[in-house]
Amino acid sequence: MARKSFPSPFDLPTPAGAEGWEQIYPYYLVFQDALKAEEDEKFWFCDSQHWPTVFKPFETIGGEFAVKCLGQYNARHLMIPNANGIEFRVHLGYLYMSPIPVPEDQIAARVPLFEERVGYYFQNWERLLEQWKQKVRATIDEMETLQFTKLPDIVPMEDITSGKAQDGSEKLLESYDRLIQLCYQNWQYHFEFLNLGYIAYLDFFNFCKEVFPGIPDQAIATMVQGVDMELFRPDDELKELATLAVELGLQGAFGNTDDVAATLAAVAAAPGGERWIARYEQAQDPWFNFTVGNGFYGHDKYWNEHQEIPLGYIADYIRRLDEGQQILRPKDELVAEKERIVAEYRDLLDGETQAAFDAKRQLAATAYPYVENHNFYIEHWTMGVFWRKVRELSRMLHGEGLWTEPDDLLYLSRNEVRDVLFDLVTGWGVGAPHRAIGTVYWPAEIERRRKIVEALKTARPAPALNTPPASITEPFTRMLWGITTEQVQQWLGAGEDDDFAGLRGMAASPGVVEGVARVVHDADQLAEVQEGEILVATVTAPSWGPIFGKIRATVTDIGGMMSHAAIVCREYGLPAVTGTGSASTTIRTGQRLRVDGNAGTVTILDDADETSAASGQAGGEQAPAAVSGAVQ
Structure with a gap:
């Protein structure tokens, strides 16, 4: 019997040892008892696609900046008619989201604003995109210049003779503030084009669903695939x-x-x-x-x-x-497949409808590569520099005796770090023997928080919270995260009484293969992946490209048609089933699987032990990776 609701966040048990976890995160990120009735009316899903492990307090910065900036482009910049932003909370260490709908009586008024703003971007795409790259690179370059060095024992003599009248501590405070501002700045830039890429694809997607009843989602995705990104x-x-x-x-x-x-x-x-x-x-x-x-x-x-x-x-x-x-990568085959499918569908149309198909497909194909390319500039390049600077600061403060391990700054929130810096410069500036009061406060507090974080890691997050709506229609929720009405019902147990005993998810990349499972929970396990295995993960990262050349297929817990796992698998010609909800915890390394990327199903064929996987025995022949039923 399928359940009708997921648990309330207020009813989920706290793992042993994690008591008081709410206090290690900013107050505005956790569910508040005073808002229980209101929060329980909302449906929340866990974004383990982007945040698959427990947050240390400082790491919430990524979730906060990303989801806030995504929302601003929906609700304030582009005025998307039917989608505002997303509310978000950290619960038991994981990030949960609840899309905010636009009231029906406000949708019509947003349409002309949306058309004007989106139209300007699409009419000036190349110029604005080149400008975007320059803005992002300038932010990264400035971030590279920031330094976090130990304060000197005395102010240099040249600062006396020049009349500078500052002790240098202002530079330390300014550099930290600027680091946070630059990170926030590039996250705002991140979504300037991303939502447009989704909009262009969604427009083409909806058009195809209207003029080609029954067209597979994969056929639409194949018609705009990037190949060179x-x-x-x-x-x-x-x-x-x-x-x-x-x-x-x-x-x-x-x-x-x-x-x-x-x-x-x-x-x-x-x-x-x-x-x-x-x-x-x-x-x-x-x-x-x-x-x-x-x-x-x-x-x-x-x-x-x-x-x-x-x-x-x-x-x-x-x-x-x-x-x-x-x-x-099989670029020529991918291009040929794209051109074949485009031609077959296009030939079914005539006149104005064919012209509309051409225009919408071309726009989607132009915007589509950005959906992945931005990831290199922001998540990889910007955040790589950001985390390196954070580590530099943490190690400088570690040298001042503020914590016991070099990278322990991560157990503070970013606002607490600002307090630590002022504590340090005050003690240093007045010549206090301990320099910072934090040297006696933070080591013990960080140890307490470290134990809480480790305890939170012992429990997997609930996939969702509270009662889902009868129908999930918000386009980004469906397309990026794969949170569909059908998927949510499966999480609640619908379909358990039918004859299929495997896992169901989204048919994200076509093809059918059999092989041995390799379950990966962390990037450090990638070295264990053997030739010909089937990768099973909570979520994959775009940077796992070298692994995609070795495996036969991919299965993930979360992700939609425009998730990174789905896009990368299509570009590598690999079958993929995303959004299964529980593959990484249900399947064991060594089990033999059949992955049907056409139907979105994963079947466990036997319980082969892990030794067969370790020896790389992953048999089975891969079916052609063509889109099944290209013309309906």
Whole structure:
């Protein structure tokens, strides 16, 4: 019997050891008892697609800036007729969202405003997009200039003779404030074009659903797929470096890529090595500003700081090239498939309808690449620099005795960090023996918070909270997160009495394969993925590109047709089922699966143990990755 509602946030139990968790986050991010009746009227879903693990207090900055700025473009900039922003709360360490509808009586008044504003962007797309890149790069460049250094014992003599009349502490405070402002600035830029990309695609999507009743969602997505996108450039750079290494006969230098210095030294000493090193250094700026995570957490590892990661991928590509494998994405096949499907559908139309199809498809195809490309500039590049600067500050404060571990700043909220800085500059400025009162307050408080965060990690988040609406119509919720009426009903247990015993999700990328599951909960587990396995994860990151060349298919817990997992799998020609809700906790590594990316189903075929997976025995033949039923 299917349930009618998810639990109320006020009724969920707190994991043992996490008591008092509400106090480690800003008050405005947690559900308030005084608003219980109002909050329980709303439907909330967990965004584990972008925030799959528990927040440390400082890390809420990503969720706050991202969701606030997404909302402002809906509700204040573009005046989208039927969609305002999204309310958000942190509950038991995870981010929950509730889309805000536009009242029916306000929709009509927003339409002309929306058309005028969106029309201007689409009519000036290339100019404004180039301007966007310049704005974003300028923000990153300024962020790079910020420094967090130890305050001097005495003010330099030149500050006396120049009449500066400041002690330098103002620079420390200003630099921190500016770091936060620059991060916020690029998050505002992030959504300037993203929502437009979704709007253009959604317009084409709705048009196709109207003129081609029964058209598969995948067929529409295939007609605008990007093939060449900047988000794939880091992975393409590694493939070129691997190809060059084979061409120069440098394979022997890549035996132990965990030792970065020794690997690069061995390459440089080999004949032709200088040429390879020059190409490697060229690739780093900007393409190594890339994280194996998603950019939202302080622990994310970036290629330019952990070069064993890209070198390891290069070594694997070298191995595959030596085995005669094809490591490039099937671009020609993807383009041919796109052109075939476009032509078949277009031929069904005539006159004005065909012209409208052409115009809407072209607009969607023009805007579509940004849906992924922005990710490199903001989540990867901007946030990579941001987290590096945060670590610099944290380690400087660690040196002042404010906490016991170098990166413990992450256990403070960003506003608490401002207090710590003023505490420090006050104690330093007046010559107090302890410099900062925080040296006796924060170590114990951080340990308390550390234990709370670890306790919160012991429980998986509820996929949703409260009673869902009868029908979920908000377009971004459906398209990006895959939160559909059908999916929510499945989470509530609908369909459990039918004959299908597997998992259902969104048919995100076409094709049918069988193989052995590899369940990945963290980017650090990517090295365990074997050739020919089926990747099962809460969510994938765009930076997992090198893994997509090894696997047969992808299954995720959350994500819609425009999620990163769906887009990347379509561009790699891999079947994908997204938004299953519980694949990563239901499936075990080593189980044999059938993934049907046409129907959106995952079937567990047997309980093969993990040893078969570890040996890379992932059999089964991949079905053609064409869109099933291209013309209905």
